[in-house]
Amino acid sequence: MPDKILQFTAIIQILKKNIFLIFLTTIITTLIGCSYLFFLATPQYSSQTQVIAKVEAGDNNAALAGQVQANSQMSTTIAQVMTSQSVLQEVIKNLGLNKTVSELKAEMTPTTTSSSQVVTLTVKDTNxxxxxxxxxxxxxxxxxxxxxxxxxxxIGILAVAYPNTTPMSPNKKKGIAISVIAGLVIGFLISFVKTLFNTKVTDESDLEFLGISQLGSISKL
Incomplete structure (x- = not known):
């Protein structure tokens, strides 16, 4: 237990001696992170539409249950066909987009659920x-x-997409927090490396960190 207390005390001493270095690295990484987030990163926006495989009413419950199951299985196929080359080529042509099919497909994410006939298509763009x-x-x-x-x-459209002016990325709060943490970690690492390679003894705390007993002291004249 005393050894652990001694080690903890030594660590505290290292941090105290290098507090300016740790503060400086934190400020630098935070400034770099903020510069990227606010000036360099391009905001990405997303919008969603939903398509449904409609269930046609039947005269008995068994037929209806079978139709629901078939449409649920169909949702996976719908998700694949929605982003197929045949569909996307016409979308590019109709909207006059300056994108290839592969580029447009990369901006789309169709999602399905096993218990639903609804397919949600999420599209991201800088606008x-x-x-x-x-x-x-x-x-x-x-x-x-x-x-x-x-x-x-x-098959029909269940919900149309509306512009969402709140960007989905970058997440500025998360980015700033990561920058601060990165700065602290870098500062700590530099402090410990600097201490390990510095064999010069300047005070009693250095002796404690190295595990060396103090034999005596020389008074100033």
Whole structure:
């Protein structure tokens, strides 16, 4: 127990001696992080639309349950077809986008749930209004092509996309916090490395850190 207390005391002494260095590295990394977040990073916005595989009413519960299960399984196929080359090429043409199919596809994320017939398409872009237009146009083109591509006609748009002017990234609060923590860690590491390679003894705390007993002291004249 005394050894642990001694080690803890030594660490505190190192931090005290290098407090300015730790403070400086924290300020520098925070300034770098803030410069990137506020001036260099391009904000990304997202917009969502939803497509549903509608259930046609049946005369008995068994038929209805079977239709629900079939449509739920179909949602996975819908998610894949929505971002297919056939659909995206027409979206690019209709909106006059200066993007390739692969670039546009990379900005899209279709999601499904096992218990739902709804497919949610999330589109991200540097412009919130363009993100919404792309999402809505993709849903429109897909529903028109659905009967031919999937041989079904019971697919419709459940929710249209609206511009979301709050950026999804970068997360400035999180980025600043990471910058501060990084600065503290770097400062601590530099302090410990500096102390380990510094064999010069300046006071009694250095002897404690090195585990050396003090034999005596010389008084100043």
């Amino acid at each position: 919130p209004y363009i993100a919404a237009r792309i999402a809505n146009e993709t849903a429109t083109v897909f529903t028109k092509k659905a009967s031919k591509l999937l041989n079904v006609s019971n």
